[in-house]
Amino acid sequence: MLNVQNLTFSYKNTPVLKDISFKVETGENLAIIGESGSGKSTLLNLIYGEFDLNQGHIFWKDTEILGPKYNLVIGYEFMKYVHQEFDLMPYITVAENIAKHLSRFYPEEREERTGELLNVVELKAFANVKVKTLSGGQKQRVALARALAKQPEIILLDEPFSHIDNFKKQSLRRNVFKYLKDKNITCIVATHDKEDVLGFADNMIVLEDKKILEQGKPEQLYNNPKTPLIASFFGEFNVIDDRIIYANELKVVEKSNLKVTVITSYFKGSHYLIEANLNGDKVFFEHNTLIEKNSNLYLSITKP
Ligand code: ADP
Numbered sequence: 001m002l003n004v005q006n007l008t009f010s011y012k013n014t015p016v017l018k019d020i021s022f023k024v025e026t027g028e029n030l031a032i033i034g035e036s037g038s039g040k041s042t043l044l045n046l047i048y049g050e051f052d053l054n055q056g057h058i059f060w061k062d063t064e065i066l067g068p069k070y071n072l073v074i075g076y077e078f079m080k081y082v083h084q085e086f087d088l089m090p091y092i093t094v095a096e097n098i099a100k101h102l103s104r105f106y107p108e109e110r111e112e113r114t115g116e117l118l119n120v121v122e123l124k125a126f127a128n129v130k131v132k133t134l135s136g137g138q139k140q141r142v143a144l145a146r147a148l149a150k151q152p153e154i155i156l157l158d159e160p161f162s163h164i165d166n167f168k169k170q171s172l173r174r175n176v177f178k179y180l181k182d183k184n185i186t187c188i189v190a191t192h193d194k195e196d197v198l199g200f201a202d203n204m205i206v207l208e209d210k211k212i213l214e215q216g217k218p219e220q221l222y223n224n225p226k227t228p229l230i231a232s233f234f235g236e237f238n239v240i241d242d243r244i245i246y247a248n249e250l251k252v253v254e255k256s257n258l259k260v261t262v263i264t265s266y267f268k269g270s271h272y273l274i275e276a277n278l279n280g281d282k283v284f285f286e287h288n289t290l291i292e293k294n295s296n297l298y299l300s301i302t303k304p
């Protein structure tokens with residue numbers, strides 16, 4: 001289990017994280033979300049032991065994670081970290097970059113494991129290509145495979161799919177998170193993309209203003225967002241009578257006390273997102289067809 005206790009940290013004079021405490025069970029997938037600059041990467045760096053804490057403790061099982069002041073070599077065998085900037089060896093191939101982290105004493109297993117990892121990140125066809133010729137997204141996939149190669153007990157992923165295009169993203173996420181679950185590898189993912197969280201994270205933490213604003217299961221945070229910031233992570237929403245109502249929780253009805261005038265319809269594939277005017281405020285709702293501009297209609301809240 002990872003145990004973060006009352007962690008406080010500043011870069012020089014800028015406090016970034018204040019009194020942060022949480023636990024992650026072995027094999028659990030924890031998502032850390034928050035706006036840009038909220039301290040997600042800093043928190044991962046601290047868990048990795050990259051900096052010294054001002055206050056608090058971090059334990060992985062019985063081992064205390066120590067910063068550079070107490071630990072000459074940064075990092076631990078049981079932990080891998082895929083940074084936002086991934087440093088690969090550009091002049092050797094994809095397969096060699098991955099295999100570098102596997103034991104040389106078992107060449108057959110080494111080859112088999114490299115093949116398995118190339119499948120996870122869907123780069124089999126690029127095995128013998130030099131890394132310097134790859135795109136940003138492909139490099140990110142090599143970095144992921146390389147981190148998985150050593151079978152860490154815990155892996156830290158900083159916006160792991162940010163450079164990967166939408167054609168590949170969905171299947172890659174499923175592969176990587178399934179691989180981690182199958183091997184019971186504890187995983188902490190910093191992200192601002194709900195697609196990295198929903199369907200994969202067991203728990204999530206929301207960072208805001210140096211603190212943990214909220215933590216819980218994705219279902220709990222989605223169904224009961226404490227603040228607009230949390231709702232905005234999940235999708236388009238409205239505040240109506242002080243309640244947070246997602247765009248898909250409003251539907252058109254015959255008559256109600258929510259009379260709106262349509263401004264624009266946005267095509268979203270499976271539905272249209274309709275922007276409308278409700279007593280001078282903007283309101284967003286989902287509808288399965290386009291609605292003409294200036295149409296007047298009534299909405300009802302479907303949320304229980
Ligand atoms: P996030 O990953 O959520 O975008 P970061 O952890 O990168 O946030 O940054 C949190 C805050 O710490 C920001 O205000 C950022 O400017 C500051 N910061 C990040 N890295 C450093 C650094 N090496 N030195 C000083 N300030 C930093």
Ligand code: MG
Nearest residue numbers: 040041042084
């Ligand atoms: Mg970051």
